[in-house]
Amino acid sequence: MESKTEKNGNLNRREFLAGAAAATVGSFMVLRPETVFGTAANSKVKIGLVGCGGRGTWIADLFAKHGGYEFTGAADYFKDRVAAFGDKFRIPETKRFTGLSCHKRLLDSGVDAIAIESPPYFHPSQAAAGVDAGKHVYLAKPIAVDMPGCASVAESGIRASGKKLVFLVDFQTRANALFIEAVRRVHEGAIGNFAFAEATYHADVPFEWMYPYLQGENIPAENKLRAWGLLRALSGDIITEQNIHTLDVASWLMNRPPLSAFGTGMRTVRPVGDIYDHFVVHFQYPDNVAVSFTSRQFAGHGTTPEGIRNRVFGTKGVLETEYGGQVIIRGDNFFRGGKTPNIYEEGAVNNIATFYDSITKGEFSNSTVGPSVQSNRLTILGRKAAYENRIVTWDEIMKDESRLAPELAGLKD
Numbered sequence: 378m379e380s381k382t383e384k385n386g387n388l389n390r391r392e393f394l395a396g397a398a399a400a401t402v403g404s405f406m407v408l409r410p411e412t413v414f415g416t417a418a419n420s421k422v423k424i425g426l427v428g429c430g431g432r433g434t435w436i437a438d439l440f441a442k443h444g445g446y447e448f449t450g451a452a453d454y455f456k457d458r459v460a461a462f463g464d465k466f467r468i469p470e471t472k473r474f475t476g477l478s479c480h481k482r483l484l485d486s487g488v489d490a491i492a493i494e495s496p497p498y499f500h501p502s503q504a505a506a507g508v509d510a511g512k513h514v515y516l517a518k519p520i521a522v523d524m525p526g527c528a529s530v531a532e533s534g535i536r537a538s539g540k541k542l543v544f545l546v547d548f549q550t551r552a553n554a555l556f557i558e559a560v561r562r563v564h565e566g567a568i569g570n571f572a573f574a575e576a577t578y579h580a581d582v583p584f585e586w587m588y589p590y591l592q593g594e595n596i597p598a599e600n601k602l603r604a605w606g607l608l609r610a611l612s613g614d615i616i617t618e619q620n621i622h623t624l625d626v627a628s629w630l631m632n633r634p635p636l637s638a639f640g641t642g643m644r645t646v647r648p649v650g651d652i653y654d655h656f657v658v659h660f661q662y663p664d665n666v667a668v669s670f671t672s673r674q675f676a677g678h679g680t681t682p683e684g685i686r687n688r689v690f691g692t693k694g695v696l697e698t699e700y701g702g703q704v705i706i707r708g709d710n711f712f713r714g715g716k717t718p719n720i721y722e723e724g725a726v727n728n729i730a731t732f733y734d735s736i737t738k739g740e741f742s743n744s745t746v747g748p749s750v751q752s753n754r755l756t757i758l759g760r761k762a763a764y765e766n767r768i769v770t771w772d773e774i775m776k777d778e779s780r781l782a783p784e785l786a787g788l789k790d
Contacts (some may be wrong), residue, residue, distance in 0.1 A: 387766065392448070422513070422736055425450035425472075425488040427480045427503055428495035429462035430515070436494060436547075437466065439725055445733040450486045452479035452494075454602060454788070484510040490543075490736065497613050498522050498603035498783055501529035504544070508533045514541040515732050519544060519621050520753050522613035524777045527753050534746030543735040546749035549724020550626055552731070555704040555714050559696060561685070567710040569692030571666045575688045576627040578620040578672040579680075582647065582654075585641055591649040607650030610783035612671040614652045616642075616763070617756040619625050620672045622700055624759070625752035626687045627660070627668050634666070634751065634757070635660040642763040646675035658759040675697040 404437055424446045426433050430453070440446045450472040463473045472484040480503045483491065490513035493503050501521045507514040514537065520530040537544035551554045562585045587604035590596070605611035612618040640658030647654040654675050661669040685700035694708020701720050706712035717723075734740070754774065761777070762769040 420737075421447040421733055422733060423447055423449045423487065424515075425452065425483045426462065427452045427483060427491055427493045428458040429453040429455075429458040430494070430516075430642045433492075433634075434462055434465070436492065436517075436729075437462070438721070439729055440473065440492065441466070443726075443733060445730050445737070446729075447548055450474070450483045450488050452483040454479060455599075457761075464613050477785065478790050480506060484512060486511060490732075491667045493517060496611045497600070497618055498526075498605075498611045498781065501533070502527040508537045508540065508542060508544065511540065511542065513537075513732070513736055514545070515729075516544070516546050518546060518548055518625075518749065518753075519613055519617050519756065520749050522610065522617060522781045523779065524536035524754065524757055524774065525780055527750050527757070530753075531746065531750045534743050534750075537746075538743050539740045539743050541739070541760055543732060543741060544743045544746055545728060545732045545735070547623075547725060547728045547743040548625055548745065548749060548752075549698060549720050549728075550622065550698075551629065551745065551748070552727035553717055553720050555717055556698065557625070559698065559704050559706060559712060559714055562706060562712055563630060563689065563691075563696050564632060567694060567706050568689060568696055568708060569693030569710065570691055571631075572690045572692065573666060574627060574630065574668040574690070575686075576668055576670040576761045577684075577686045578623045579677060579683045580619075581676055582674055583619070588649050598784060601784065602788065604650070607652055608783065610781040612652060613756070613781065614760055615654070615672060615674055616656050616658075616760045617753065619674075620656065620670075621752060621756050623672075623685045623687055624670065624755050625665050626698060627670070628752040628755050629748065630687065630689055631662055631668065633663070634771045635662045637661045637712055637764075637768050638758045638762040639761040639768040640670075640759055641766055650757075653763070656759065658763055660755070660759065697717070697765070731764065737764045 422445060424711035426437055429451055449470060451459050451462045451468050452474040454475060456475045459473045459475055472486050484506060492515040493500055494517050497519050500516060504516050505516050521527045534544045536630050584606040587607050590600040591607060601608060638658055638660045642653040642656035644653050655673040658670045687698045689696045694706055694710060696706050698704045701717055703716055704714035706718040758769060758774045
């Protein structure tokens with residue numbers, strides 16, 4: 378059944394997914410730039426940043442280096458972050474916005490597009506507000522922290538296409554030529570029938586700078602917001618906020634949802650916060666194929682290998698990938714691939730270029746949304762299975778309407 382949004386936008390889910398698939402293997406539909414954006418081919422996209430912390434400022438530099446963008450506004454809950462960002466990019470005081478509703482004021486400031494780099498809990502509502510306001514949306518991963526949030530972003534992607542807006546989700550691996558080619562070959566049978574797969578994300582402790590904000594009792598709400606990476610309602614826990622990198626590759630390779638998952642996890646080492654510091658999850662797929670997933674965020678004391686890795690074993694070969702490392706297919710259909718040492722920046726650079734090209738050339742299939750929603754849902758399936766120490770089916774998680782809700786009382790609007 379079509380939703381009200383789908384009917385009003387003249388684009389249903391089947392058409393949206395078909396367009397996304399076509400965009401993955403095809404080329405941009407080229408229109409005269411002045412027919413879809415601005416008045417001249419060299420018009421710059423006026424963009425505003427939502428979330429002026431470290432990641433936001435880092436990616437803003439890449440937008441600026443592209444040359445096709447101009448930062449004309451900035452939004453963050455914290456005034457010090459907006460001030461630092463505004464000074465760096467010479468944004469007028471009148472276009473610097475703070476508070477929980479800062480993104481709404483930014484959307485009213487005359488921007489053409491927004492880049493969302495805020496804590497993940499806010500992503501669905503901020504992205505939806507961007508589409509409602511007729512703005513192009515560049516969204517950081519993860520797209521959401523719960524299933525209703527995933528549904529919201531999926532709907533926003535559909536509405537964006539219907540309104541001729543660009544909506545791009547920034548996954549670096551899916552914008553890397555070696556990963557794209559390796560996955561294509563696997564899907565065409567390079568390693569034969571799948572036997573099983575492994576996905577790992579092993580790293581030392583991140584977010585240590587956030588620890589002081591969560592010390593003591595009666596922690597102020599603003600401290601919790603600054604320490605969002607250590608709180609499950611704001612971050613989605615490590616399996617969603619960070620491990621999604623390896624689970625996205627697994628989802629991409631499997632190319633269909635799992636049947637179920639079971640697993641476990643705990644906060645064993647990390648001294649503060651309420652997120653886990655390790656997960657172990659078994660994802661069961663059709664045809665008796667499984668993905669074994671493990672992650673940790675504490676010292677490995679010299680153990681190797683670390684990092685973000687995926688392996689798929691098949692009847693004709695094995696695919697091995699590492700985020701920032703080697704991508705290779707071994708076996709009957711050998712593919713040397715290569716190394717990806719600069720994937721973190723190069724992937725973002727590629728996505729920023731694609732975002733600009735899509736805006737200026739009028740390409741609105743928004744092919745990154747569907748796969749990103751699928752991968753995000755996979756992390757939530759694994760999280761629920763680990764939290765509850767039981768088998769959780771895909772059908773069950775798709776019906777899950779529970780929400781993660783942070784404590785926002787005391788924060789200014």
